[in-house]
Amino acid sequence: MKLVTAIIKPFKLDDVREALSEISVQGMTVSEVKGFGRQKGHTELYRGAEYVVDFLPKIKIEVAISDESLPGVIEAISKSANTGKVGDGKIFVSSLEDVIRIRTGEQGSEAI
Numbered sequence: 001m002k003l004v005t006a007i008i009k010p011f012k013l014d015d016v017r018e019a020l021s022e023i024s025v026q027g028m029t030v031s032e033v034k035g036f037g038r039q040k041g042h043t044e045l046y047r048g049a050e051y052v053v054d055f056l057p058k059i060k061i062e063v064a065i066s067d068e069s070l071p072g073v074i075e076a077i078s079k080s081a082n083t084g085k086v087g088d089g090k091i092f093v094s095s096l097e098d099v100i101r102i103r104t105g106e107q108g109s110e111a112i
Contacts, residue, residue: 001096001109002070006061007035008081008089013059019080020063023072026112029062038086058089064099064112 008016013030020028034055065073070093077091101111 001099002065002067003094003096004063004065004073005092006077006089007058009087010057010059012081015080016061016077019076023076025063025073031060033058033060064096066109066112
C-alpha cells in the first residue's frame with residue numbers, strides 16, 4: 001500500500017479530482033496549505049506599499065492506494081495538475097505499513 005501526497009495549485013483541484021475519479025480512486029483528503037519551492041513567492045502592491053509574499057497558497061491531496069494503482073494515480077495527477085509553469089507542485093510517494101477502517105475494523109487493502 002502507498003500514500004500519495006500531491007502539492008498542487010489551488011485552481012487545479014477539480015481537474016485532479018476528476019482525473020482520479022475516472023481511474024476509480026474512491027477517496028482522498030484535501031488540505032489548504034502554504035509553501036514555496038523554486039517559485040520563491042512573489043511581490044505584491046498593497047495601498048502603494050510593496051511587500052513580499054513568501055508562502056504561496058497550495059492544495060495538498062493525500063490518497064491511500066494499492067501498489068498496483070500507483071502508476072495510474074501518478075499519471076492522472078501529473079497530467080491534470082500540469083500547467084507547464086513554475087510552481088505546478090510535487091508528488092510524494094510513501095509506503096503505508098497498515099490501514100485500519102475504524103467502523104468495521106478491516107485492515108490492509110480491504111480498508112482502503
